[in-house]
Amino acid sequence: MMVSNGDSLKTYLTIDQVKELFLYMGQKVIESKPLLTSIDSAIGDGDHGIGMEVGFKKAAEILQNNNLTTVNSIFLETGKAMISNMGGASGILFGTLFVASVKDKPIIHKLNLELLASFIQSGLEGVKARGKAELGDKTMIDALEPAVKALHQALEENEDLINALKKASEKAQDGMENTKNLIAKFGRAKSLGERAIGHQDAGATTISIMFEAIYTFVNELQNKGELQYE
Template sequence: MSTQTLNALNPNQVKEMFLYVGEKVVESKPLLTKIDSAIGDGDHGIGMSVGFTKAEENLRTNEFTTINDVFKTIGMSMISSMGGASGVIFGTMFVGGIKGLEPMETLELASLADIYEKALEAIKQRGKAELGDKTMIDAFQPAVAALKASVAANDSFLDGLRKAEAAALEGVEATKDFIAKFGRAKSLGERAIGHQDAGATTVFIIFKSMKEWVEGTDNE
């Protein structure tokens, strides 16, 4: 399948892409647990694994006719199964951006950028975190900005995801220099410096995995 034909994904392709994303996040459970154990509660990897496992179960047992329903299924699966702040925040990454949107039968780079821009705002309203607070926002906001810039530059879907992945990774690296404003890490003050944020790392893994799936499908 050429890059040209993959500039718009149908609901089944979006479902397959996020099944792959979930698989990669679950595989990263030991890494996320290790990162979170350094300055947090150590349960981030477990929570993300539970959330994406539930999402996989619900994605596999349903057929989808709209992109909206794929995103909603993932988000609601995470919120209902994970509990706690991470479940709400990462669930909102999927449900927050589709709220009020007309049903979509294809996902293009522009619509992905719009969905995630809305999701970013919803997460900020819910969690009250901003850039520099050592949270998932530090990877998600730069990734969204990269997607928007790619749309403006008329990049392909794959190139947009590549740039979003790179921006998310820069965001993860930046969290090492921040003092945490939320969670257990907040009590550590400057001792949290030098450690990356687990939530930001998960955001990077999500974008990296989306890119890998599109890349792999392009090469078939």
């Protein structure tokens, strides 16, 4: 089914598609473990890829073994799995991204661009509140915040879901690339000062991989004619 331009609110993912999307996104992050490990070893403590693998594996287990019937619970259970199993700073921060996304949100059974933007906006705010990082501190925020902004902008401009996700993915990647130019304000990289310049942040890299996976997955749904449209 072709999606017409201009109806950002009308394209949506079903609950099963959201679940598949989360599994796919997790798989893409897990496949990137060697990359994440080498990035994190350069300026961090080298455990970011290992931690993310633990978190997404556990989340996949829960998603596959439980009949989650709301989009909210998919976000929540993914976040809780990360917080409970990963350890380190990443466990709390990536877990908070998903848990805070659905905090005080109405229960939904399908996901469109407006809801996605609203969820991840809350997730972003949750991560900032907990981690105290702002844009420019060489953290996951540097990829996440531009991506969330891109979603909102696409929404305002009444773009369709695919274009919005494509732009968000591009902005996340730009943000990730830009962390190479930054001095770290948090974590082990902080003590490197100027020596961290030239190295990208591992958390921002994971965010970029996640957004690229979301775009790829939804684009594939569209190509297969499986994207829902009302």
